[in-house]
Amino acid sequence: xxxxxxxxxxxxxxxxxxxKGWLHRVRELGKIAFLILRDRTGMVQCIVETGKISIxxxxxxxxxxxxxxxxxxxxLDLGCEIAVExxxxxxxxxxDLPIEIxxxxxxxxxxxxxxxxxxxxxxxxxxxxxxxxxxxxxxxGEYLKSNAFxxxxxxxxxxxxxxxxxxxFEIKYFDKKAYLAQSPQxxxxxxVGSGFExxxxxxxxxxxxxxxxxxxxxxxxxxxxxxxxxxxERDLINLETEMLKYxxxxxxLQCSEELRLHNVQLPEIKGEIPSIPLPEAIEILKxxxxxxxxxxxxxxxxxxxxxxxxxxxxxxxxxxxxxxxRSKRPMYTMPADGGLTHSFDLIFxxxxxxxxxxxxxSYEQLRTSMLERGLNPDSYPGYMDVFKYGMPPHGGLAIGLxxxxxxxxxxxxxxxxxxxxxxxxxxxx
Amino acid sequence: xxxxxxxxxxxxxxxxxxxKGWLHRVRELGKIAFLILRDRTGMVQCIVETGKISIxxxxxxxxxxxxxxxxxxxxLDLGCEIAVExxxxxxxxxxDLPIEIxxxxxxxxxxxxxxxxxxxxxxxxxxxxxxxxxxxxxxxGEYLKSNAFxxxxxxxxxxxxxxxxxxxFEIKYFDKKAYLAQSPQxxxxxxVGSGFExxxxxxxxxxxxxxxxxxxxxxxxxxxxxxxxxxxERDLINLETEMLKYxxxxxxLQCSEELRLHNVQLPEIKGEIPSIPLPEAIEILKxxxxxxxxxxxxxxxxxxxxxxxxxxxxxxxxxxxxxxxRSKRPMYTMPADGGLTHSFDLIFxxxxxxxxxxxxxSYEQLRTSMLERGLNPDSYPGYMDVFKYGMPPHGGLAIGLxxxxxxxxxxxxxxxxxxxxxxxxxxxx
Numbered sequence: 099x100x101x102x103x104x105x106x107x108x109x110x111x112x113x114x115x116x117x118k119g120w121l122h123r124v125r126e127l128g129k130i131a132f133l134i135l136r137d138r139t140g141m142v143q144c145i146v147e148t149g150k151i152s153i154x155x156x157x158x159x160x161x162x163x164x165x166x167x168x169x170x171x172x173x174l175d176l177g178c179e180i181a182v183e184x185x186x187x188x189x190x191x192x193x194d195l196p197i198e199i200x201x202x203x204x205x206x207x208x209x210x211x212x213x214x215x216x217x218x219x220x221x222x223x224x225x226x227x228x229x230x231x232x233x234x235x236x237x238x239g240e241y242l243k244s245n246a247f248x249x250x251x252x253x254x255x256x257x258x259x260x261x262x263x264x265x266x267f268e269i270k271y272f273d274k275k276a277y278l279a280q281s282p283q284x285x286x287x288x289x290v291g292s293g294f295e296x297x298x299x300x301x302x303x304x305x306x307x308x309x310x311x312x313x314x315x316x317x318x319x320x321x322x323x324x325x326x327x328x329x330x331e332r333d334l335i336n337l338e339t340e341m342l343k344y345x346x347x348x349x350x351l352q353c354s355e356e357l358r359l360h361n362v363q364l365p366e367i368k369g370e371i372p373s374i375p376l377p378e379a380i381e382i383l384k385x386x387x388x389x390x391x392x393x394x395x396x397x398x399x400x401x402x403x404x405x406x407x408x409x410x411x412x413x414x415x416x417x418x419x420x421x422x423x424r425s426k427r428p429m430y431t432m433p434a435d436g437g438l439t440h441s442f443d444l445i446f447x448x449x450x451x452x453x454x455x456x457x458x459x460s461y462e463q464l465r466t467s468m469l470e471r472g473l474n475p476d477s478y479p480g481y482m483d484v485f486k487y488g489m490p491p492h493g494g495l496a497i498g499l500x501x502x503x504x505x506x507x508x509x510x511x512x513x514x515x516x517x518x519x520x521x522x523x524x525x526x527x
Numbered sequence: 528x529x530x531x532x533x534x535x536x537x538x539x540x541x542x543x544x545x546x547k548g549w550l551h552r553v554r555e556l557g558k559i560a561f562l563i564l565r566d567r568t569g570m571v572q573c574i575v576e577t578g579k580i581s582i583x584x585x586x587x588x589x590x591x592x593x594x595x596x597x598x599x600x601x602x603l604d605l606g607c608e609i610a611v612e613x614x615x616x617x618x619x620x621x622x623d624l625p626i627e628i629x630x631x632x633x634x635x636x637x638x639x640x641x642x643x644x645x646x647x648x649x650x651x652x653x654x655x656x657x658x659x660x661x662x663x664x665x666x667x668g669e670y671l672k673s674n675a676f677x678x679x680x681x682x683x684x685x686x687x688x689x690x691x692x693x694x695x696f697e698i699k700y701f702d703k704k705a706y707l708a709q710s711p712q713x714x715x716x717x718x719v720g721s722g723f724e725x726x727x728x729x730x731x732x733x734x735x736x737x738x739x740x741x742x743x744x745x746x747x748x749x750x751x752x753x754x755x756x757x758x759x760e761r762d763l764i765n766l767e768t769e770m771l772k773y774x775x776x777x778x779x780l781q782c783s784e785e786l787r788l789h790n791v792q793l794p795e796i797k798g799e800i801p802s803i804p805l806p807e808a809i810e811i812l813k814x815x816x817x818x819x820x821x822x823x824x825x826x827x828x829x830x831x832x833x834x835x836x837x838x839x840x841x842x843x844x845x846x847x848x849x850x851x852x853r854s855k856r857p858m859y860t861m862p863a864d865g866g867l868t869h870s871f872d873l874i875f876x877x878x879x880x881x882x883x884x885x886x887x888x889s890y891e892q893l894r895t896s897m898l899e900r901g902l903n904p905d906s907y908p909g910y911m912d913v914f915k916y917g918m919p920p921h922g923g924l925a926i927g928l929x930x931x932x933x934x935x936x937x938x939x940x941x942x943x944x945x946x947x948x949x950x951x952x953x954x955x956x
Contacts (some may be wrong), residue, residue, distance in 0.1 A: 101756065118756050120722070120917050138724040159917040190647070190887055192913045216913040219721035228723075234677040239665065246567065249661040251748045251928070253947040254731055255696075257954035267684075269707070270697045273736060276954055278698070285947065287893070288956070292648035293549065294657075295567040302683055302728065308701065319592065319680045327530065327547050459618055480956020484645040486622045488549050488588040499680070518682040518714060524685035525705055527907020 099165070106137035108177050111170040117142070117180065118188070120220065124153065125199045125459075133182070134200070135164060140355075143171075144180040146526045151185055156325040158200065159220070161189035161432045168260060208511060215527050216516060226356035227515055230349060231503045235300055237348035238321045238497070241341045247296040252285035255301065258477060265306035267316075278304035281496065284481045285431070286324035287457060290492045291484035300499075310522050312511040313398075313449060315500060324494030329455045330432075331440040334416055334493050335373060338444065338452065339434040342416070343367050349506070360507045365415040365446070372408050373418040377438075379404050394423045402448035422455075428465045432456035432493070440493070445452055447505050455497025461485035534568035537606050540599040544582040545618070546571070546609065550589050551651065552629045553582065564593060565649075569784075572600075573609040580614055587629065588649070604920070626629070637940060644956050645823035645945060655785035656944055659778060660932045664729055664943070666777035667750045667926070670770045676752060681714035683707055683731065687906060694735035695745035696745075707733035710925065713910040715753035716859070716886060719921045720913035727752040727927075740952050741940040743826075743879060744929060746949040753923030759861075759870040760885045763922050764802060764847055767873065767881065771845070772796050778935070789936045794875070801841045804850040806867075808833050823852045848872045849883075858896045861885035861922070869922070876934050884912040885926025890914035 102115040108151040114503055117139035126132075133144040144164055146153055156162065166180040197206050197214050199221045204211060205437070211218040218224050239249060255269060256279045266277040279285075282299050287299045303320045326333065346364050357364065374382070376396065382398075387403045396404070408417040421438040424431070431454065432440040441455030456486065458464045464485055465475045475482055504515040513519040518527060531544040548566035555561075562584055571595055575582055585591065593607040626643050627636050628650040633640060638892040649652050668678060673711040684698060685708045695706040703869040708714075711728050718726045732749045757763065775793050778786070788791065803811070812818040812825075816832050825833070825848065837846040844908065849910040850867040853860070861884065870884030887893045893914055894904045904911055933944040947956060 117848070118919070136722070140720060151909070159918045161919045188920065189918050191915070192890075193919050195916060214912070215909065216717045217916055219723075225722050228679065229677060232672075235678060236668065236672065239668075243665065249664060250657065250946060251660075251664075253730070253746055253949055255733075255746055255949050267837055268699045271954060272735075272951060274954060288645045289648070289946070291567070292645045293567060293654050294648075302680070304684075306701075314649050318685055350660075357909065376946070382639065404924075460681045461621075470609060480644065484956075486620070487624060487646055488590045488620050490590045491617065515680060517718070520682055520684050522701060525700060525703060527912075 103139045104135070104137050104142045104176075107142060107180075109167055111178060112169050113168050114183075115166065115168060115180070117144075117164045117275040118446070119162070119411060121156060121158055124156075124158065124439045132350075133164075135162070135180075136222075140176070141222075142176055142178075142180055143174060145169075146180050146182045146185070151182060153185065156185070156187055157191040157195075159195060159217070159505055160187055160191045162187050186436070191291070193524050194246040208513065212513065212519065212524065213527075219446050219517070223359050226353070226359045227503060227507060228517060229356050230507065231499060231515065232354045233349050233352045234345055234502060234506075235319070235321065235499055238341065239300060240348075241344040242296070242298045242323060245296070245337075247298045247325070248289075248294045250282075250286070250294070250297045251301065252279075252282045252289070252299060254304070264517035265308070267304050280305055281320060281431070282322050283428075284310065284478070286322055286494060287489075287492065288484045290324050290326040290482060290494075291487075291489045295326040296324070308522055312513070313501065315512055315516060315519055317432075318501075318512075318516070319499035321497040321499055321502075322494065323496075324492060326490040328456065328491055328493050330495055331420065331442055331454070334454050334456070334495055335371075335420075335442060338454070338495060339367065339371050342371075342396075362506065362508055364506065364513075367414070367416060371416045371418055371444075372412045372414050373442075374404070374408070374420040375438075376419050376423070377421065380420055382407055395426050398449075401450060405445050405448040415447050417445045419445060427455065428469050429473060430457045430464065432458050434469075442495075444445050444497075446502070449501060449505055451501050451505060452495050452497045454493065456491070459485065459491050460487045464491055531764075532568045532570045533564070533566050533605075535572060536597055538609060539597050540809055541611075542597050544595065544597060546573075546595070547592045548591070549684050550585060550587055550758075552586075553587065562593075564591070564609075569605070570651075571605055571607075572603060572607055572860050573611050574598075575614070576610045580611060582614065585614070585616055586620040586624075586625060588646070589616055589620045589819070591616050619785060629670070637942065641942065641948065641953065642956075648890060648946070650790050653943075655782070656932060656938070658785050660780045660928060660944065661935065662778050662781045662862060663774055663931060663935075664748070664928055666752065666774040667730060667770065668727065670729045670773040671725070674725070674766075676727045676754070677718075677723045679711075679715070679718055679723070679726045679728050680730065681708075681711045681718070681728060683733070683816045685897050691852060694737070696733050696735045707735075709734055710749060710782075711751050712859070713856075713907070715751055715923060716918075716921065717910060717913045718756040719753050719923075720916075720918045724755040724919070727755070735949055742930065744941055744945060744948055744950060747930075747941075747945070748928040750926040750928055751923065752925075752933075753921060755919040755921040757885065757920055757922050760849065760871055760883070760922055763883050763885070763924055764800075764849075767883070767924060768796065768800050771800075791935065791937055793935065796843075796845060800845045800847055800873075801837050801843050802847040802871075803833070803837070803847055804867075805848050805852070806850065808848055811836055824855050827878075830879060833879040834874050844876050846874050848874060856884065858902060859893065860887045861887050862896075869926075871906065873924075874924075875931070878930060878934055880930050880934060881926045883922065883925050885920070885922035888918040890918075 099116040122136040123134040131146040163186040165184040197203040399510035500515040528545040545921040551565040592615040594613040595611040873881035
């Protein structure tokens with residue numbers, strides 16, 4: 099008999115089926131036991147007459163096979179249950195479970211959850227986080243592919259010449275020193291200039307920052323894109339707006355059950371996302387919230403407050419902050435008038451989820467920008483080449499996949515939106 | 528005026544268009560110059576009356592804009608050309624090009640090609656390699672997603688407990704030592720047992736092997752999958768067969784121009800791929816080719832010869848070699864009778880492109896297998912957990928993306944199928 103998945107049981111009362119999965123819960127009532135079987139598609143109640151079929155010694159989370167008949171039961175969410183005719187243990191559990199995963203909420207501290215990842219991920223709410231995350235990554239790629247972007251895979255081991263500004267992890271590379279890439283920034287620019295014009299990458303990036311917050315990871319998945327022949331950063335802002343609409347529509351379509359489990363509503367993007375130049379945002383924060391400690395930059399509190407302001411004023415949960423000052427952006431950022439830049443961040447529900455902007459495409463201008471910051475252009479030979487040999491106006495952006503996932507689901511700590519997070523103290527599992 | 532892409536020009540004679548791209552080639556004939564403009568979609572001939580419009584000083588590979596009228600010209604592949612009305616240089620080249628990229632073949636040594644990656648990638652044949660590569664990676668994901676696999680992102684920084692057998696790169700992780708993951712093997716098994724049942728990952732893996740061959744890289748993209756509730760390795764062999772059919776059909780559909788440039792035919796898979804147990808393959812090599820130096824294993828020469836035999840005998844360019852001996856497979860491989868295993872390699876045109884197999888799912892059996900090989904199960908706490916708490920029968924496989932790309936295009940050195948290859952000596956660009 100072929101395996102039937104639990105989400106295929108509805109409307110088939112009377113049929114005999116073979117189910118496989120994990121034993122999620124057991125309740126014994128006299129001569130009857132109610133087992134909950136869980137597979138990757140859901141859960142079903144299975145009724146066992148314990149006088150005929152023994153379930154003694156079968157511990158929770160054992161992998162079992164059940165043969166039985168589908169019975170209609172309208173009082174259950176699924177609309178049916180299984181009258182069990184045979185149970186077989188495929189993989190027995192002989193150990194006590196370190197955490198309980200058969201309650202509505204996973205009641206354990208973050209460290210316990212992460213230390214017992216293979217169990218905590220079995221909890222339907224935890225599992226749902228990563229089903230949504232997969233759809234977000236995939237729909238990012240689908241949207242860009244349909245807009246003539248080529249997916250690329252750039253090296254994460256770099257010989258030197260990092261962007262500056264953040265710490266990097268050092269690797270022993272045979273007899274040399276190398277570093278883990280803090281972003282595919284240089285590579286994606288080089289690939290735009292290599293004739294691809296439009297590229298995207300979905301891959302890990304590494305930051306050796308030692309601070310320990312609920313929104314930072316030392317390794318995360320960056321959804322990166324870069325495109326050539328743009329006018330300015332507005333082209334990127336428009337692209338991201340349409341891309342997010344597509345990603346949210348796919349999440350809504352493919353993850354309705356996952357979103358229901360988390361009891362969240364996806365944000366709506368109607369038309370354009372509001373866009374505020376940073377200097378104006380700083381004025382608004384002063385005027386509306388009496389926040390006077392900002393100068394030329396915004397802090398996490400400021401991001402939360404400006405998000406609050408935009409939601410109250412425009413009804414949008416997203417806001418683009420634009421025109422960051424030159425001093426706050428990397429050397430490759432295209433300058434704008436008044437010491438500002440053609441750059442932007444996207445704030446979603448009070449947290450920055452994207453940084454992007456137009457880049458400098460002139461070799462001489464880039465050299466000058468590096469020298470002004472005390473960087474040596476000769477340390478970046480492969481990168482500088484592309485600007486010598488014909489580079490179109492271009493720009494790009496990067497979205498932190500774990501942050502986007504966490505913000506959509508109302509998860510407070512980005513580690514919970516990471517399968518196997520890496521931070522200052524955590525290297526396992 | 529909006530930009531028109533070169534592949535949109537056909538059938539629009541008489542229209543005025545704005546084109547943008549790189550100046551690929553120039554030929555001057557008296558008062559007329561023929562420019563070839565290249566964008567991400569192709570190339571077009573543009574006719575300039577040099578008495579009216581000067582092209583003096585515009586070097587090859589400059590980024591330019593051309594405004595002109597589309598003229599029918601049936602003697603050209605494209606069927607049309609551009610009568611230029613205006614040229615504007617967007618990004619001038621002021622340097623001599625270190626390599627010529629406007630010939631039919633890129634005539635340079637591998638080191639020169641890789642050292643000048645941003646230029647060599649502009650050559651249409653080189654560029655085409657990575658267009659195909661993107662389609663292969665994407666169609667791998669599409670096929671698996673439509674078969675209920677969840678895409679996952681596992682950590683590439685591991686605290687210890689590697690699979691053994693290959694060397695790893697060491698990272699300075701704050702005050703600890705860590706390593707670059709040599710595969711997502713442990714994580715994908717853990718995720719099968721975490722309730723996802725079926726997972727895939729597209730990501731980099733790292734091997735610190737110091738040998739220098741044309742088929743090895745120290746960093747490559749691994750197309751990984753793992754699935755639960757299998758009977759044995761035949762389920763994986765069947766899955767890979769159908770998946771490859773889908774990937775090849777997508778490559779054929781989406782990359783006809785790229786395949787034409789490389790003058791290659793995609794292989795056909797009709798029905799099943801031939802499957803030969805390794806001991807039988809060794810006998811065949813002895814009998815048919817007088818190759819007597821193999822015992823319990825196969826070498827690269829043997830792989831080429833068995834591929835030759837299978838092609839002559841069955842007309843297939845693919846062959847699964849199965850039942851490798853236990854001594855040649857990792858500790859997690861499911862044993863079969865006679866000291867063999869439920870494992871396989873897939874050989875394509877004489878090169879191994881996949882390794883896979885069923886894994887041990889019993890905690891006790893896995894412990895024993897580790898101890899037999901002198902490994903300490905306590906070094907793998909996160910991994911071992913999943914076998915304690917209910918693990919279904921499962922297995923998986925991994926395909927090397929660069930190898931598959933190279934073999935499909937008849938590329939001899941896998942470095943040429945890597946955007947920015949990393950080997951014993953190469954860390955840049």
